[in-house]
Amino acid sequence: MVKDPDDIIVRTVARFMIPIIQLFSLYVYVHGHISPGGGFQGGCILAASFILISLAFNIGEAKKILSGRKNLLFIGLGVFIYAFTGLVPLFVQGNFLDYQHLSQFLPLDPVMARYYGVALVELGVQITVMAVMISLFQDLVTAGRHESILKDRENGIDR
Amino acid sequence: MSRILGIMMVTFFGALLILSTVDFSPWSDPAQPAAVHVSPRYIERTIEETGIPNVVTSVLADYRGYDTLFETSVIFTAGVVVILLLRREKKW
Numbered sequence: 096m097v098k099d100p101d102d103i104i105v106r107t108v109a110r111f112m113i114p115i116i117q118l119f120s121l122y123v124y125v126h127g128h129i130s131p132g133g134g135f136q137g138g139c140i141l142a143a144s145f146i147l148i149s150l151a152f153n154i155g156e157a158k159k160i161l162s163g164r165k166n167l168l169f170i171g172l173g174v175f176i177y178a179f180t181g182l183v184p185l186f187v188q189g190n191f192l193d194y195q196h197l198s199q200f201l202p203l204d205p206v207m208a209r210y211y212g213v214a215l216v217e218l219g220v221q222i223t224v225m226a227v228m229i230s231l232f233q234d235l236v237t238a239g240r241h242e243s244i245l246k247d248r249e250n251g252i253d254r
Numbered sequence: 255m256s257r258i259l260g261i262m263m264v265t266f267f268g269a270l271l272i273l274s275t276v277d278f279s280p281w282s283d284p285a286q287p288a289a290v291h292v293s294p295r296y297i298e299r300t301i302e303e304t305g306i307p308n309v310v311t312s313v314l315a316d317y318r319g320y321d322t323l324f325e326t327s328v329i330f331t332a333g334v335v336v337i338l339l340l341r342r343e344k345k346w
Binding site for chain 1: 330334
């Protein structure tokens with residue numbers, strides 16, 4: 096099964112790379128308005144940093160930062176942010192996902208309301224994609240038994 | 255019996271799909287309907303309508319917002335289904 100790699104080079108490089116990867120994912124998300132990028136890509140890169148923690152250290156280290164419960168919350172939260180941003184215009188007689196009506200709640204003109212509406216929606220996509228990728232990785236790699244594998248390793252049983 | 259029925263249905267609908275490709279406009283045809291009025295509309299007016307310089311982002315998240323919403327919910331469903339099928343933990 097998943098063994099702890101005991102490699103100081105891998106761990107040191109991972110320690111340097113993880114903040115850079117996370118910063119780059121935010122850059123890809125924010126810069127998605129101007130260059131290629133956006134929520135899907137940024138979310139995948141953000142998930143890659145957590146997967147790198149799981150590979151270089153172990154899944155327990157990744158779960159210390161983002162526990163399974165929080166991750167499950169994030170899976171739903173992203174879709175909620177997207178759908179809620181779409182629902183808000185309905186209260187002021189706009190259409191679903193017609194972001195220009197957000198200008199009545201925010202100090203923005205309709206064009207910039209669409210600009211920032213897209214940013215909000217991409218944030219939702221980013222959160223969901225990140226959480227789903229992490230959850231898929233953890234479940235597929237450990238066949239859905241991360242906790243018991245970690246417990247077995249503490250007790251000296253190697254699988 | 256159900257296997258033969260399945261093969262027959264797959265062949266029928268596959269043939270229907272292949273038959274319908276005959277009516278497609280040729281690859282990269284500048285006169286196809288989508289290239290004549292849909293794409294130019296987005297390319298010309300995306301800045302003044304949304305303020306986003308990247309047309310791909312404005313089409314993805316603004317003009318085609320429904321598509322992206324349900325893409326996201328497909329990913330959500332995939333994550334939840336894998337959790338339901340694989341996870342065997344009492345405590346998460």
